[in-house]
Amino acid sequence: MKIDPDNKADLSAQIAQAIRDAIVSGDMIVDERLPSEAELADQFNVSRPTVREALKRLAAQSLIRTQRGAFGGAFVNRLSYxxxxxxxxxxxxxxxxxxxxxxxxxxxxxxxxxxxxxxxxxxxxxxxxxxxxxxxxxxxxxxxxxxxxxxxxxxxxxxxxxxxxxxxxxxxxxxxxxxxxxxxxxxxxxxxxxxxxxxxxxxxxxxxxxxxxxxxxxxxxxxxxxxxxxxxxxxxxxxxxxxxxxx
Amino acid sequence: MKIDPDNKADLSAQIAQAIRDAIVSGDMIVDERLPSEAELADQFNVSRPTVREALKRLAAQSLIRTQRGAFGGAFVNRLSYxxxxxxxxxxxxxxxxxxxxxxxxxxxxxxxxxxxxxxxxxxxxxxxxxxxxxxxxxxxxxxxxxxxxxxxxxxxxxxxxxxxxxxxxxxxxxxxxxxxxxxxxxxxxxxxxxxxxxxxxxxxxxxxxxxxxxxxxxxxxxxxxxxxxxxxxxxxxxxxxxxxxxx
DNA sequence: TGCTTTTAAAATGTCAGACATTTAAATGTA
DNA sequence: TACATTTAAATGTCTGACATTTTAAAAGCA
Structure with missing residues (x-):
């Protein structure tokens, strides 16, 4: 899961797209936990707020749900009817x-x-x-x-x-x-x-x-x-x- | 446009919902400019990152588009087919x-x-x-x-x-x-x-x-x-x- | 030992402030 | 007038910190 460093578009949009692709393609399955925000920030070489913006985009589409607390995080959401x-x-x-x-x-x-x-x-x-x-x-x-x-x-x-x-x-x-x-x-x-x-x-x-x-x-x-x-x-x-x- | 201070849900989700309601109900019309992030932050009494998360949610649903630069900002988007x-x-x-x-x-x-x-x-x-x-x-x-x-x-x-x-x-x-x-x-x-x-x-x-x-x-x-x-x-x-x- | 309570850790949620970048209007100059 | 420059306003991004929530493990107690 990588992003194009030359792309002029928002980083958060690119990151959201990368994760979305992973979900839609089946690379990430339902209820699978995404890396923590800090880990994603490391992976994509961006700051945590940027990662968070990306995650909120996905949340808006019901692709993920988030859970607070220890062992919480973002999980691939089973899209309900x-x-x-x-x-x-x-x-x-x-x-x-x-x-x-x-x-x-x-x-x-x-x-x-x-x-x-x-x-x-x-x-x-x-x-x-x-x-x-x-x-x-x-x-x-x-x-x-x-x-x-x-x-x-x-x-x-x-x-x-x-x-x-x-x-x-x-x-x-x-x-x-x-x-x-x-x-x-x-x-x-x-x-x-x-x-x-x-x-x-x-x-x-x-x-x-x-x-x-x-x-x-x-x-x-x-x-x-x-x-x-x-x-x-x-x-x-x-x-x-x-x-x-x-x- | 107000949010419920007692609500336990994410502030960014509440703010997104408030703006979404304003758009869907027709209070905000197509191509109308939203207040700047700083102004929204003031209005809702939250920080700018929180406002930004809310705006990204709306952007993910194509309800708004953003434009950088002076006289830029977030605009109500005409949803295209x-x-x-x-x-x-x-x-x-x-x-x-x-x-x-x-x-x-x-x-x-x-x-x-x-x-x-x-x-x-x-x-x-x-x-x-x-x-x-x-x-x-x-x-x-x-x-x-x-x-x-x-x-x-x-x-x-x-x-x-x-x-x-x-x-x-x-x-x-x-x-x-x-x-x-x-x-x-x-x-x-x-x-x-x-x-x-x-x-x-x-x-x-x-x-x-x-x-x-x-x-x-x-x-x-x-x-x-x-x-x-x-x-x-x-x-x-x-x-x-x-x-x-x-x- | 077994149960309950406490504590600590990990994660998201939020904030403050700063800097970078982009864009268009305003300004200055030939 | 036409073009180049400056400037201001806005979004984009980063850093670091603190608050809150939740769970698992540790501690305490019967």
């Missing part, structure tokens, strides 16, 4: 907000991914998944539910649908797309009428999944996508008129 | 290798996501996308191509397919799944016969996309998935027998 979800969501959220991805594009991606899960979900769904979906549908029908809670319930419903596919990689991939869209969804104020419609779609989806009818679920999802887009466009238009009252 | 791809790929690769996701699961996820793109790709593909796909198919037919190059070409082909959908969010989502699987794919040694078959599937997919026939492309993808799984199982089995020659 939870941590991966978190990073995925942060990245997706930023990507959506900063690149000003349109609602249409995000919506399209989300439902396309979700439809990819439905055939598997229809095949493999457990009573647990169905129960979660039914419970959320029930909650969504409650009057007095805030828009935020309605959206949160919506997310839970769709996650249950995705999880029903029984493929953690798909769940991980979709977590970002679905959760990153939540702020955008929250901007939509759901009238009683639109909630009723959405609950209808959800019921159709749950029914289809229960009946192991993948294509029916896909059709319902497709219609839900159209409806969501329709709602969003209404909101955008209203906002546009509001900001230009003369036009 | 390229950077997001990179992080996505690193995370997905680790997730696959560390959690020992089976080839079957990864394969299933990849093709499910890819099939989600095909209807859009069939609708929107440009001559450019078709040309890329054809070029890669041609390359894959060349004798003397190494397995690594064959796999790389395979990745390029599938990325072109995904990009043809014209939805950057989908492209981003899939980059991880497809590229993270490459090391696993590289383990498979492709015989002349299997290459021929794969090229056949690829041609069918390209033809279907060109003909704007989404369902046909999906069918071909489904068969390609089965075939890939078949090849992989053969390799796994051979490896198993090799490691237990007595059995």
């Amino acid at each position: 939870e941590e991966a979800y978190g990073q995925q969501i942060t990245t997706a959220t930023l990507l959506l907000s900063m690149n000003a991805v349109s609602f249409d594009v995000a919506c399209e991606a989300r439902y396309a991914l979700e439809r990819a899960c439905t055939p598997l979900a229809a095949e493999r769904r457990t009573p647990d998944h169905l129960a979660t979906m039914r419970a959320e549908i029930h909650r969504q029908g409650q009057p007095g539910l805030s828009d935020e809670s309605f959206c949160a319930s919506d997310v839970t419903f769709h996650r249950a649908l995705v999880d029903a596919a029984g493929n953690p990689v798909l769940s991980y991939q979709l977590a970002g797309a679905v959760e990153a869209m939540q702020p955008l969804m929250n901007m939509i104020t759901f009238t009683a009428r639109s909630r009723e419609e959405i609950v209808g779609f959800h019921s159709r989806i749950a029914d289809a999944i229960e009946a192991k009818n993948g294509p029916a679920a896909q059709t319902a999802l497709r219609e839900l996508e159209s409806y969501t887009l329709h709602l969003a466009r209404g909101v955008m238009e209203a906002r546009l008129h509001k900001s230009r009252p003369a036009g | 390229e950077e997001a791809y990179g992080q996505q790929i690193t995370t997905a690769t680790l997730l696959l290798s560390m959690n020992a996701v089976s080839f079957d699961v990864a394969c299933e996820a990849r093709y499910a996501l890819e099939r989600a793109c095909t209807p859009l790709a069939a609708e929107r593909r440009t001559p450019d996308h078709l040309a890329t796909m054809r070029a890669e198919i041609h390359r894959q037919g060349q004798p003397g191509l190494s397995d690594e190059s064959f796999c790389a070409s395979d990745v390029t082909f599938h990325r072109a397919l995904v990009d043809a959908a014209g939805n950057p969010v989908l492209s981003y989502q899939l980059a991880g799944a497809v590229e993270a699987m490459q090391p696993l794919m590289n383990m498979i040694t492709f015989t002349a016969r299997s290459r021929e078959e794969i090229v056949g599937f690829h041609s069918r997919i390209a033809d279907a996309i060109e003909a704007k026939n989404g369902p046909a492309a999906q069918t071909a993808l489904r068969e390609l998935e089965s075939y890939t799984l078949h090849l992989a199982r053969g390799v796994m089995e051979a490896r198993l027998h090799k490691s237990r020659p007595a059995g």
Whole structure:
């Protein structure tokens, strides 16, 4: 594990990259302990603060975890699905907000991914998944539910649908797309009428999944996508008129 | 922007979180300059090295970039798709290798996501996308191509397919799944016969996309998935027998 | 001997201050 | 005016120190 002395980039970045490579390539295995900060500083011929900056970079990516005390140190971290979800969501959220991805594009991606899960979900769904979906549908029908809670319930419903596919990689991939869209969804104020419609779609989806009818679920999802887009466009238009009252 | 003095966690982690929140929530906008390290140190009542560790954490997530010199400093970074791809790929690769996701699961996820793109790709593909796909198919037919190059070409082909959908969010989502699987794919040694078959599937997919026939492309993808799984199982089995020659 | 308490050591976490390097603006000069 | 020089502000790095946490070993005691 060496660094290029001619490189102009930050030493801490180079060191982080060297260690990252060692981890990703499998040279360092899960739970293996890295040399202490002092030892790393010696190895790379840098000071301890520089090494620490490098380690913090890796910690930010959940590649390592640190433990204080004697026989503590930095250890290669087993990346859990939870941590991966978190990073995925942060990245997706930023990507959506900063690149000003349109609602249409995000919506399209989300439902396309979700439809990819439905055939598997229809095949493999457990009573647990169905129960979660039914419970959320029930909650969504409650009057007095805030828009935020309605959206949160919506997310839970769709996650249950995705999880029903029984493929953690798909769940991980979709977590970002679905959760990153939540702020955008929250901007939509759901009238009683639109909630009723959405609950209808959800019921159709749950029914289809229960009946192991993948294509029916896909059709319902497709219609839900159209409806969501329709709602969003209404909101955008209203906002546009509001900001230009003369036009 | 404040931190909890009673919190036991690393100060640098808390500071990073505070700044991250400010960025994600939109309190700090793209290209806005953060206070200098010295000023941040004052604000948070910590030393400069601690602030620096926090900033390195954010830099590792591409949330900020730093610039040296007068009027330099840390700036809120516009997360580019390229950077997001990179992080996505690193995370997905680790997730696959560390959690020992089976080839079957990864394969299933990849093709499910890819099939989600095909209807859009069939609708929107440009001559450019078709040309890329054809070029890669041609390359894959060349004798003397190494397995690594064959796999790389395979990745390029599938990325072109995904990009043809014209939805950057989908492209981003899939980059991880497809590229993270490459090391696993590289383990498979492709015989002349299997290459021929794969090229056949690829041609069918390209033809279907060109003909704007989404369902046909999906069918071909489904068969390609089965075939890939078949090849992989053969390799796994051979490896198993090799490691237990007595059995 | 066996258990509990104390102690010491090793590691990370934090701080202070200094110097090096880079960069762009401000200044001076032909 | 155009170019070279200076200067100031910021990050990058180093040294050395102290604080805190944690564990293992040593010491003390029944």
